[in-house]
Amino acid sequence: MSEIKTYEEYIQLVEEIIEHDKRYYVFNNPVISDYEYDQLYKKLEKTEKEHPDWIVDYSPTQRVGHKVESGLAVKSHEVRMLSLDNTYSKSELENFITRMQKDSSRSFTFVLEPKVDGAAVSLTYEKGMLTEAVTRGDGYQGEDVLHNIKTVKTLPLYIEHKDKIVVRGEVFLSKDNFDKINKRREKDGMPLFANPRNAAAGTMKLLNPEIASERSLDIYIYALDVGRVNAEHYKDLQFLKTIGIKVNPMIEHVSSQDEIFEYINLIEKKRQKLDYEIDGVVIKVNEYNVREELGSTNKSPRWAVAYKYPAEHARTKLLRVSFQVGRTGIVTPVGIFEPVKVAGSTVSRATLHNEDEIKRLGIKIGDNVFIEKSGDVIPKVTSVIKDERKGDEKDIKFPDTCPVCGSAVLKDEVDVYYKCANPDCPARLKASIVHFAGRNAMDIKGLGEKIVDRFVDLGLLDSIADIYDLKSEDLQELEGFGAKSAENLIKAIAKSKSKPFSKVLFGLGLPNVGVRTAEILAEKFGDMDTMMKAERKDFEEIEDIGPVIADGLFRALRNAKITHLVEKLRKAGLNFTYRRVRESDLLKGNTFLITGSLSRPRKQFEELIKKNGGRVLSGVSSNLDYLICGESPGSKLDKAKELDINIIDEKEFMSMLGE
Numbered sequence: 154m155s156e157i158k159t160y161e162e163y164i165q166l167v168e169e170i171i172e173h174d175k176r177y178y179v180f181n182n183p184v185i186s187d188y189e190y191d192q193l194y195k196k197l198e199k200t201e202k203e204h205p206d207w208i209v210d211y212s213p214t215q216r217v218g219h220k221v222e223s224g225l226a227v228k229s230h231e232v233r234m235l236s237l238d239n240t241y242s243k244s245e246l247e248n249f250i251t252r253m254q255k256d257s258s259r260s261f262t263f264v265l266e267p268k269v270d271g272a273a274v275s276l277t278y279e280k281g282m283l284t285e286a287v288t289r290g291d292g293y294q295g296e297d298v299l300h301n302i303k304t305v306k307t308l309p310l311y312i313e314h315k316d317k318i319v320v321r322g323e324v325f326l327s328k329d330n331f332d333k334i335n336k337r338r339e340k341d342g343m344p345l346f347a348n349p350r351n352a353a354a355g356t357m358k359l360l361n362p363e364i365a366s367e368r369s370l371d372i373y374i375y376a377l378d379v380g381r382v383n384a385e386h387y388k389d390l391q392f393l394k395t396i397g398i399k400v401n402p403m404i405e406h407v408s409s410q411d412e413i414f415e416y417i418n419l420i421e422k423k424r425q426k427l428d429y430e431i432d433g434v435v436i437k438v439n440e441y442n443v444r445e446e447l448g449s450t451n452k453s454p455r456w457a458v459a460y461k462y463p464a465e466h467a468r469t470k471l472l473r474v475s476f477q478v479g480r481t482g483i484v485t486p487v488g489i490f491e492p493v494k495v496a497g498s499t500v501s502r503a504t505l506h507n508e509d510e511i512k513r514l515g516i517k518i519g520d521n522v523f524i525e526k527s528g529d530v531i532p533k534v535t536s537v538i539k540d541e542r543k544g545d546e547k548d549i550k551f552p553d554t555c556p557v558c559g560s561a562v563l564k565d566e567v568d569v570y571y572k573c574a575n576p577d578c579p580a581r582l583k584a585s586i587v588h589f590a591g592r593n594a595m596d597i598k599g600l601g602e603k604i605v606d607r608f609v610d611l612g613l614l615d616s617i618a619d620i621y622d623l624k625s626e627d628l629q630e631l632e633g634f635g636a637k638s639a640e641n642l643i644k645a646i647a648k649s650k651s652k653p654f655s656k657v658l659f660g661l662g663l664p665n666v667g668v669r670t671a672e673i674l675a676e677k678f679g680d681m682d683t684m685m686k687a688e689r690k691d692f693e694e695i696e697d698i699g700p701v702i703a704d705g706l707f708r709a710l711r712n713a714k715i716t717h718l719v720e721k722l723r724k725a726g727l728n729f730t731y732r733r734v735r736e737s738d739l740l741k742g743n744t745f746l747i748t749g750s751l752s753r754p755r756k757q758f759e760e761l762i763k764k765n766g767g768r769v770l771s772g773v774s775s776n777l778d779y780l781i782c783g784e785s786p787g788s789k790l791d792k793a794k795e796l797d798i799n800i801i802d803e804k805e806f807m808s809m810l811g812e
C-alpha cells in the first residue's frame with residue numbers, strides 16, 4: 154500500500170493493523186516482521202496527523218495492546234500499563250530527546266535500559282508476599298498469570314519489605330530455551346513461535362503451570378510503580394535490588410545525549426553474546442517529577458522512547474530444496490542455502506512454507522537471495538536478486554511422488570498444500586508416534602525420532618497404540634539395545650499411562666489441537682466419550698475455536714482410524730477422563746483459611762489446598778496468608794481485615810492453582 158489518500162484507505166489500514174495486533178497479542182502468531190508492522194504503524198500515525206478528523210476511536214493509535222481474550226481471570230491495573238513510542242532512526246531519537254527537553258521546565262537525567270524481548274507483567278507484593286501477577290492486556294486490565302509467574306525461579310515469592318509494592322518487568326526466555334521450544338514444536342508438527350517474545354507471552358498464558366515450569370521463564374524488573382521510596386527511577390531500581398528483586402545489570406544512569414548514543418552502540422556490540430534476546434534500548438527520564446510534567450498520550454509515555462535495532466540481512470544462495478513429510482502428510486519445501494552468518498548464528502536452512510510463498514517470492518534454485526533474521530526469529534527469505542540470474546536457475550518443482558513412501562503426492566486445492574496420498578505413509582506414522590511420545594504429550598523418555606524410525610522400519614510399531622505392546626524381551630534382542638535401556642524404555646512407557654487426559658488428547662494429533670486447545674477441550678467435555686458424541690456446534694461454542702477448526706475436529710472424531718486408536722489406547726489403560734484436581738507445589742509455603750460458603754463443600758477445598766502443598770490453619774492469626782471468603786462470611790472476615798490479611802474469593806483461589 155502506498156500513500157493514503159482517502160478515508161476508505163485509512164479505514165482499510167486501521168483494519169489491517171488491528172488484524173496484525175490480534176494475531177500478535179492474542180494468538181502469538183504474527184505473519185509479518187516487527188519492522189514491517191512498525192512501518193505500517195508509522196504510516197497510520199502520519200495519516201492521522203494529516204487528517205485528524207478521520208481518527209476512529211478503535212484505531213490502534215488510540216489504545217494499547219489488545220482486549221483480553223484468553224479465558225484466564227481478568228484483573229485491573231492500579232497504574233495503567235502503556236506501550237512505548239519507538240524509532241529505528243537515530244535522528245528521530247535525537248528529535249524525541251530535544252522535544253522532551255523543550256517541554257519540561259526542569260533539567261533531567263536519563264536511565265538507559267536494554268529492551269528485553271519478552272512480555273510485560275505487573276507484580277504486586279503485599280506484606281512481603283507475591284500476591285498478583287497480571288499481563289499488560291489492554292493497559293487497563295490484563296490476565297491473571299500468577300500460577301505461571303510462580304514458576305520463575307529467579308523471582309522471590311517473598312521479600313523482606315512489608316509495605317505494598319507494585320513492580321513491572323519483562324518475562325522472557327533464554328535464547329537456548331527458545332530454540333529448544335521451537336525445535337520440539339517443529340518435531341511435534343506445531344506452528345513455530347515467530348520470536349522469543351511471542352513464546353514468552355504464550356507461555357505466560359498457558360493454563361497449566363507445569364509447561365511453563367519446564368520452559369524456564371525468567372524475568373527482569375524495570376519499574377517500581379506503587380510504593381516508591383525515592384524521587385528518582387534509578388534509585389528505586391537500586392532499592393529493588395537490595396530487597397532481592399532482579400534488575401538488569403546493564404541498566405545505566407547518564408546525563409548527556411552523547412552517552413545515550415555510546416550506550417546504544419555498546420549494547421549493539423554486546424547483543425549477540427547475551428543469552429537472551431533484546432530488540433533495542435529504552436531511554437527513560439530518571440526524575441519522577443519531570444515524568445509527571447511530560448505526561449503521556451493514550452498509548453505511551455512522553456518521557457520514554459525505545460530505540461530499536463534493525464533486523465539483520467545477509468546474502469546467500471539457494472542450493473537445493475528438500476521436501477519433508479509431516480504428521481498430516483503435508484509436504485513442506487525446505488530451502489538449503491550456502492551457509493551464511495546472520496544475527497549471530499549460521500543459517501543454512503529455511504522453510505519456504507508452501508507453493509504460494511515460492512510463487513510470491515519468485516524464487517528458483519541457484520538464485521542469490523537476501524535472508525532476514527532479527528535476533529532469534531526464524532530466518533526467512535525476504536527477496537530474490539533477480540537481475541543477477543545467469544539463466545541456469547531451475548524452477549522449484551514439488552515431487553509427484555512421496556520422497557518417503559513413493560505414493561502419489563496430491564495437491565489439496567483448498568489449502569494450497571501438497572500431501573502424500575498414502576494414509577499409512579511411514580513418514581506420517583513416524584511423525585505421529587514421535588508427536589505422541591513428545592514432551593508436551595505422553596513424555597516417553599527414550600522414544601525419540603531415531604528410535605521411532607528404527608522401530609517402524611523393523612515392524613515393531615504399526616500404530617501409536619503398538620507402543621503399549623512393546624516387550625522388554627523384544628527390545629533386548631535389538632542391536633545396541635542393552636537389557637538396561639530396554640527396561641528403562643518399558644518403564645517410561647508404563648509411566649506415561651498416568652498422564653492426564655489433556656496430554657493424551659494432545660498426543661492424538663487431532664487437527665489444530667495444540668497443548669492449550671487440548672486442555673480447553675478436556676475441561677469442557679470432561680471425557681472422551683462425551684467429546685466423541687458432541688455436535689459440530691458444541692465445538693463452535695468454544696472460545697478460540699472457529700467454525701473451520703470445529704468442523705475439522707468434528708470430522709476427525711468420527712474417523713474410524715481415530716476411534717480405533719482411542720479404543721486400543723483405552724484398553725492399554727490410558728486416561729480418557731478429565732481430573733480437575735491436580736497435585737503440585739503451587740501453594741507451597743502458603744497458609745489458608747476458609748470462611749462463608751463456597752460452591753462446593755469446604756472439605757473439598759481443604760483437600761485441594763493440602764494436595765497442592767498449602768496448609769490449612771485453624772484460626773485467623775498473623776501467620777495466615779490468605780482468607781478464602783465465600784457467601785455470608787463469619788467473624789473471621791472482620792478479624793482478617795483487622796490484621797490486613799489477603800482476602801480472596803473462590804475464583805482467585807482457583808486461579809492460584811492455574812484453573
Ligand SMILES: NC(=O)c1ccc[n+]([C@@H]2O[C@H](COP(=O)([O-])OP(=O)(O)OC[C@H]3O[C@@H](n4cnc5c(N)ncnc54)[C@H](O)[C@@H]3O)[C@@H](O)[C@H]2O)c1
Pocket residue numbers: 173174176177178183184185186187188190191218235236237239266267268269270271272273289323375435459
Ligand atoms: N509483527 C506484528 O504483526 C506485530 C503486531 C503488533 C505489534 N508488533 C510489535 O510490537 C510493538 C508494539 O508492542 P508494544 O506495545 O508491546 O510495544 P514495544 O514492545 O515496542 O514496547 C513496550 C514494551 O517493551 C517492553 N520492555 C522491555 N524492556 C523494557 C524496559 N526496560 N522498560 C520498559 N519496557 C520494556 C515491555 O514489555 C513494554 O510493554 C510494535 O512496535 C511491533 O514491533 C508486531
Ligand SMILES: [Zn+2]
Pocket residue numbers: 478555556557558559560573574575578579580
Ligand atoms: Zn508418503
